Amino acid sequence: MTGKRQLPLTTTARARARARAGAGLLLAGALLTGCGAEPGEIPLSEIRSEPPSASPTSEPAVAVSVPTSDAVAPAGAVTATRHNGLIAGRIFLDSAHTTSALFTVASDGSGDHQLTQPPAQTRDDHPDWSPDGTTLAFDRTDGESPGRIWTIGADGANAHQIGPLCEAGAPDCTNEAEVTPAFSPDGTQIAFSRTWGATDSTADQIQYSDLYAMSPDGTNVQRLTFLTNDKPYSGSVTNPAWSPDGKQIVFSYQTSATGQPANSRALYLVNADGTGLRQLTPWELRAGDRANWSPDGSQIVFTTYPAGSDGSPGGGIYTVHPDGTAIGALTPGPSDVFYGAAAYSPDGTSIAFTQAPANGNAELFTMKSDGSNVAPITSTTDRWESRPAWGTAVAP
DSSP, rough: SSSOOOOOOOOOOOOHHHHHHHHHHHHHTTTTTOOOTTTTOOOOOOOOOSSSTTTSSSSSOOOOOOOOOOOOOTTTOOOOOOOOOOOOOOOEETOOOOOOOEEEEEEOOOOOOOOOHHHHEEEEEEEOOOOTEEEEEEEESSSSOEEEEEEEEETSSOOOEEOOOOOOTTTTTTTTTEEEEEETTTTTOOOOOOOOOOOTTTSSSSSSSEEEEEESSOOOOOOOTTTTTTOOEEEEEEEEEOTSSSSSSEEEEETTTTSTTTTTTEEEETTTTTTOOEOOOOGGGGGEEEEEOOTSSSOEEEEOOOOOTTTTOEEEEEEEEETSSEESSSSSSSSSEEEEEEEETSSEEOOOOOOOOTTSSEEEEEEETTSOEESOOOOOSSSSEEEEESSSOOOO
């Protein structure tokens, strides 16, 4: 079935079961109350605050395991070595950051190529590669209409909008938007963030936001989380990323001014069928943006942000095990540098990430998976380049 359609929110037995499971989690674990220990949290005192290259006198409280060729991968993880291809990213086309496009570049900085041609005042953002490296999914937003998910070929051809998934004026479709798409490892699904509902009196907060999945053609839509169910203005769910075996999805949950705790953020994990919701990082760490799994499934790399704007310096790039243990820094801190989203190379040996000096321009960099050997990919003075996604595609 194709065309516009109304999204059922809790009409199926599966959805009702997930809602009851989510309610049970809230009662048993106080997931969103901010009171007591959070499920999956570890004390901040156990988080390693320096990268492996730090002075040996600063002994980490918790060591981070770095995958090697001899390491034993978790059961079900993808272990085959994959080719390191092009890195996709977002680039702002104007100094006011009102228009952004997708681009691709090789890890050595060669072959920089603008992929999309958005209209003025439009942002193309959050690129994610299909497993075979032929296609990128991304979202497009402008000031006049809500965000929508698109796909485009690695060569810039065949740009196509998926959806919208809601019929205008249908129930549960007010202010509806779909953003931050992520392909499943087998390419049969796209996870994404969906927001909808009436806004508050200041018209600056979408009422509901949760994680969904669908087929790449926009059919078979399923709701996976109920974090904002019956809790208007509590926050937003964004930036999903699938585990290499396709069994789990990590995503970012950011609370609003009326959320619990207020104005904070953390990473959460959920099973691909919507069960097993749990918090992965502590609120105090303020993990955000899109996290990314190592190809063997043993690590998740993520970025932290200080209180305030996402563009503020003072955060860092960290890794954590999928069970919530061994949180450790890959970048030095405290720092006056801004760090953006990070992504593993397909072979797991390197990480691409965004870095900008205070009040400076953002560029893409690479480092080894242990935080060493930092090297620039891009070097410009007038373009803000960020949101790297490392795929297997070769330059056209």
